[in-house]
Amino acid sequence: MDSVAPNKFVVGLWDHEEVYLHAIEHLRHKGVKIYDSLTPFPVHGLDEALGMKETRLHTAGFFFGATGTTLALSFMTWVMTTNYPIDFGGKPNWPVPSFIPITFELTVLFAAWGMTLTYLVRNKLWPGRVPRIYDKRTTDDRFALVFDAESLTDAEINSIKDACKKEGAVDVKDKVFTEAEGL
Template sequence: MSSTKYILGVFDDPDDMMHGIDKLQKNSVPIYDVYTPMPIHGIEAKLNIKDSRLGYAAFMFGCLGGTIMFSMVYYMLVHDWPINIGGKNFFAIPDFIPVTFEWTVLWTSFGMTFTFFFASHLFPGRAPRVMDLRATDDKFVIAINAKGSIPHDDITNLLKEAGATEVKHNDRKYVSYE
């Protein structure tokens, strides 16, 4: 049994990489992930990547922050310490709007920061997970899970035909910086 976990196809040109994705998909080779040093338009549709659900999380954090602040202001200014200012009603909603809005934005921003760190595993002090360090600089990498039923030589030949400058058989999931 081979100890290879991933087969990495390294490309110099994004067009060659896109051609490699087409070639692999045409031959029913499942792609684990693609690493690029810059955004490539249209790659999400080609890899069938679903839209992010972070917008729903932002909406929920905003609702939570707005509800908590509105409840706090209502409790403090109506029940706990009602003050009659200028003959206004104790429950004057227009007075509550500015502070409620600010807390909605504050909770959304903090909540999304923590959610992003949790979802992407980018906690402070943690080494990033990268298959090939050159993918952060100038190379384009297609990672294929080697535990599939397709022979490694066939995948290597497909990547070479698509224009890969290098094909690596990686025995570790990620490159360490140590």
């Protein structure tokens, strides 16, 4: 999203995911720019229909996990061999097999926390955030397409509205956000 978000939108609402997916394909084919898409649940095929790139969250998760592995192994090695070597009845000071459980746990811990925090930051989710709700029904049973109306002329807006209705939208409306608006 842009740094200065627009405040005027056209919102189209659909009530069936398959009709919705077809509508997205047709609208995009016509060259209409979709600002955002809101659905009550993850719709399969929506990423492709919108032409979204695959998320890189998995890759981030791998690197977080690798950090955990490295940290666990190097810290335990440092403690047991350099900082605090104890003689446990003549047993070796670098017992790799007994490092396995903690290394595994830290790998998982770092991957999970790292990924989740990245997810929250990238998705702009934090406690107390007041989201822009284009239509309350998008968390119930409506699938919404949001178009940025600020950059469009009235004729273009009307043609988008007509196209939405033609593609099976059950409702098309204008939505304007004002500064003072809360939940």
